[in-house]
Amino acid sequence: MTKSGKPKSTTAMTESITGKDSPEAKAFQKKIDADITIEPKDWMPEAYRHTLIRQMSQHAHSEIVGMLPEGNWIGRAPSLRRKMILLAKVQDEAGHGLYLYSATETLGISRDQMIEQLHSGSAKYSSIFNYPTLTWADMGAIGWLVDGAAIMNQVPLCRTSFGPYARAMVRICKEESFHQRQGYEIMIAMAHGSPAQKVMAQSAIDRWWWPSLMMFGPPDADSPHSAQSLKWKIKRTSNDTLRQKFIDVTVPQAEFLGLEVPDPDLKWNKKRDHYDFGEIDWDEFYQVISGNGPCNKERLDARIKAWEDGKWVRDAALAYEQKKQAAAA
Amino acid sequence: MTSKERQMKGKKGQITGKEWPLYEVFIRSKNGLAHKHVGSVHATDSTTALEAARDVYTRRQEGISLWVVPSREITASDPEDEGMLFEPAKDKIYRHPTFYKIPKDVEYM
Numbered sequence: 514m515t516k517s518g519k520p521k522s523t524t525a526m527t528e529s530i531t532g533k534d535s536p537e538a539k540a541f542q543k544k545i546d547a548d549i550t551i552e553p554k555d556w557m558p559e560a561y562r563h564t565l566i567r568q569m570s571q572h573a574h575s576e577i578v579g580m581l582p583e584g585n586w587i588g589r590a591p592s593l594r595r596k597m598i599l600l601a602k603v604q605d606e607a608g609h610g611l612y613l614y615s616a617t618e619t620l621g622i623s624r625d626q627m628i629e630q631l632h633s634g635s636a637k638y639s640s641i642f643n644y645p646t647l648t649w650a651d652m653g654a655i656g657w658l659v660d661g662a663a664i665m666n667q668v669p670l671c672r673t674s675f676g677p678y679a680r681a682m683v684r685i686c687k688e689e690s691f692h693q694r695q696g697y698e699i700m701i702a703m704a705h706g707s708p709a710q711k712v713m714a715q716s717a718i719d720r721w722w723w724p725s726l727m728m729f730g731p732p733d734a735d736s737p738h739s740a741q742s743l744k745w746k747i748k749r750t751s752n753d754t755l756r757q758k759f760i761d762v763t764v765p766q767a768e769f770l771g772l773e774v775p776d777p778d779l780k781w782n783k784k785r786d787h788y789d790f791g792e793i794d795w796d797e798f799y800q801v802i803s804g805n806g807p808c809n810k811e812r813l814d815a816r817i818k819a820w821e822d823g824k825w826v827r828d829a830a831l832a833y834e835q836k837k838q839a840a841a842a
Numbered sequence: 843m844t845s846k847e848r849q850m851k852g853k854k855g856q857i858t859g860k861e862w863p864l865y866e867v868f869i870r871s872k873n874g875l876a877h878k879h880v881g882s883v884h885a886t887d888s889t890t891a892l893e894a895a896r897d898v899y900t901r902r903q904e905g906i907s908l909w910v911v912p913s914r915e916i917t918a919s920d921p922e923d924e925g926m927l928f929e930p931a932k933d934k935i936y937r938h939p940t941f942y943k944i945p946k947d948v949e950y951m
């Protein structure tokens with residue numbers, strides 16, 4: 514396995530855990546072990562704060578950037594019903610991003626700082642959104658597979674140790690279920706439609722299957738932050754466990770559609786009571802994460818343009834408020 | 843800079859930086875229940891904060907009433923004072939009805 518594009522920050526966190534044995538740090542871990550939620554004003558290790566800021570802001574950015582591949586199809590939805598649904602889903606993703614920015618701000622980073630980090634490339638977002646949406650069937654595959662994988666990742670986070678994050682995740686999880694179901698409904702329509710539609714549906718699963726499996730992150734053995742995050746209960750379940758769970762529930766759904774999962778090594782393992790599956794191309798994952806995916810530039814350019822185009826609105830609203838305050842003074 | 847420091851930077855109600863001020867959002871889900879904190883929004887004034895809160899937090903009829911409060915106006919107790927503030931009530935079990943033994947034959951008490 515090559516990891517050419519892998520980020521090099523893997524030791525930064527362990528180094529910054531200083532004073533690990535201080536009385537505060539011990540009391541903190543005791544609270545975590547007792548499943549007592551950490552709230553914003555509580556004492557926390559700096560590394561815990563930084564890990565959360567990194568993970569939560571990355572999560573928020575993913576929701577925001579995640580609107581782009583689907584927004585691309587709102588104007589071309591095949592019916593008014595589908596258009597209303599897609600619009601509502603994309604609005605939900607905006608909401609998810611905003612809940613998460615708001616929760617992250619309680620850790621002491623400002624929203625502008627987070628947006629700055631996204632635009633400068635120092636903060637990441639989920640690599641899945643760097644793939645293009647080529648046909649309407651991709652709206653089905655994204656809802657079904659991408660939101661499906663997101664749900665699998667997010668449900669355990671409803672019990673994450675940081676209160677504002679856990680509460681935001683509860684709201685988000687309640688809203689996600691419709692996203693997956695509307696996607697699967699599109700897949701049913703396409704898979705049972707004309708031969709051309711069926712080809713589109715198969716092509717969508719062919720393109721989205723592997724990137725969806727990558728959404729769970731690198732294998733546990735190569736996941737640098739996992740052990741500490743599990744100890745802090747920021748993360749509640751390991752990447753590989755979630756990935757296996759996703760495959761196990763999703764393969765029968767693909768079979769129901771009569772579509773082929775693009776993995777020749779996929780087969781049920783009676784002994785393990787799980788599906789065995791083929792090797793994931795992690796090189797591709799690290800390439801896409803580090804900026805070399807098919808749409809990285811397009812996505813970031815679109816976000817930066819939206820931010821810059823909106824500047825006059827932000828400035829005008831501030832100027833108006835300042836004028837009102839000056840008049841009242 | 844912590845959120846507290848950031849919020850205290852400006853004078854009351856005054857906009858200092860380029861970033862819109864933060865408002866905490868509270869929702870009453872139905873009559874009979876208290877407003878409950880759900881998150882926050884950025885806005886330049888309370889009217890637009892209400893509009894943003896409505897868009898962000900009530901897309902599924904989550905509420906029938908909204909409050910928005912400038913975050914910097916909230917004074918919160920310090921977690922370090924938790925013991926000092928709340929522990930004195932711990933040993934006053936005589937404030938609870940179960941502390942008292944009343945003979946079984948006495949009814950309606």
Ligand SMILES: [Fe+2]
Nearest residue numbers: 576605606609
């Ligand atoms: Fe979402």
Ligand SMILES: [Fe+2]
Nearest residue numbers: 606660689692
């Ligand atoms: Fe979603």
